[in-house]
Amino acid sequence: MASMRDIKRRKQSVSSTQQITKAMKLVSTVKLQKARSKAEQTTPYFNAMYNTICSMLAKAGTVNNKYLRDNGSDKIGVIVITSNRGLAGGYNSNIVKMITGSEMKPEDVKLYVIGHKGGESLAHKGYTVEKDYSPVMEAPTYADAMAICKDVLEAYSSGEIGQIYLVYTHFKNTVSQIPKLMKLLPAEIAEEDVEAAKSSGAEALMNFEPNEEEALDLIVPKYVTSLVYGALVEAVASENGARMQAMDSATNNAEEIISDLSLKYNRARQGSITQELTEIIAGAEALS
Numbered sequence: 001m002a003s004m005r006d007i008k009r010r011k012q013s014v015s016s017t018q019q020i021t022k023a024m025k026l027v028s029t030v031k032l033q034k035a036r037s038k039a040e041q042t043t044p045y046f047n048a049m050y051n052t053i054c055s056m057l058a059k060a061g062t063v064n065n066k067y068l069r070d071n072g073s074d075k076i077g078v079i080v081i082t083s084n085r086g087l088a089g090g091y092n093s094n095i096v097k098m099i100t101g102s103e104m105k106p107e108d109v110k111l112y113v114i115g116h117k118g119g120e121s122l123a124h125k126g127y128t129v130e131k132d133y134s135p136v137m138e139a140p141t142y143a144d145a146m147a148i149c150k151d152v153l154e155a156y157s158s159g160e161i162g163q164i165y166l167v168y169t170h171f172k173n174t175v176s177q178i179p180k181l182m183k184l185l186p187a188e189i190a191e192e193d194v195e196a197a198k199s200s201g202a203e204a205l206m207n208f209e210p211n212e213e214e215a216l217d218l219i220v221p222k223y224v225t226s227l228v229y230g231a232l233v234e235a236v237a238s239e240n241g242a243r244m245q246a247m248d249s250a251t252n253n254a255e256e257i258i259s260d261l262s263l264k265y266n267r268a269r270q271g272s273i274t275q276e277l278t279e280i281i282a283g284a285e286a287l288s
Contacts, residue, residue: 004268011261018254024087025247028240032174035237039171046230053223057187065213066157067220068187073162076109077130077152079184079228081168081235082118084137089249091242092117094179095167100125102181110161112152114232130155140236145229153221156185164224168231169238175245177238182231184224 057068078099082092095118099109110130113119115137119129131151136144155161164185170178209215 007261007265014254014257018251021247021250025244028244032240032244035240039233039237042233046226049226065216067185071159071162073159075161076104076163077161078109078165079112080118081231082115083239084116084134088239088243089246091239096121098179098181140232142229145225149225149228166231168235171234171237174241177242
């Protein structure tokens with residue numbers, strides 16, 4: 001059994017850690033409130049944008065546009081959104097697992113990383129990090145999303161990559177964050193998305209001016225940028241939600257450990273007192 005001094009030191013150490021986890025939980029809670037508010041405000045716009053593009057591409061038919069056809073490249077560009085810091089439970093590892101568990105081979109993938117943790121983990125697994133935009137995660141803006149999408153779309157247009165995917169964590173609510181893998185280009189609209197667009201009343205007027213290809217050249221980049229920015233906003237909220245839960249669990253675990261150590265300390269002290277009494281009684285009996 002550990003000595004009373006060892007138990008006391010261990011208890012103090014766990015107590016100090018608990019104070020840190022409590023502070024981190026409070027910080028994450030405040031950040032989550034701001035990020036969730038921003039996500040809730042921006043979500044309707046991006047949903048409307050997505051539904052409108054669904055309807056537009058469904059009606060466009062076989063328009064010969066560089067964003068709607070295969071450019072012949074076997075390389076896959078993946079925009080990966082994770083965090084710059086850890087201590088967020090499975091937030092980062094879930095994104096990494098989604099990529100490694102997909103059918104995309106490491107040698108065929110070029111990563112456009114937003115967040116140090118995801119980039120480091122995937123680089124160790126043999127994936128190539130083409131560009132790193134990790135500082136963006138500190139305070140993402142629409143301009144940041146435009147700059148990222150400009151680089152990725154230029155690589156697509158030049159034939160460096162033949163497909164573009166977006167991997168991020170969807171913010172469902174405070175306790176639920178869902179990792180998602182979304183194909184951005186070549187644009188493929190599922191039938192159910194088209195039906196959803198029609199039912200929502202977001203059908204676009206298909207009068208192109210000056211022509212279909214030029215109109216799509218302007219609209220599709222805005223569509224991609226909107227999706228990336230929406231993913232950034234949701235990722236920030238998801239990260240803080242995941243970290244808040246992780247720190248709450250850590251605080252509760254620390255409380256249980258402290259309670260267990262207190263019990264062990266009291267037992268050790270009681271045993272020490274009992275031993276001293278036994279020695280005193282034995283000494284008294286020896287003298288009598």
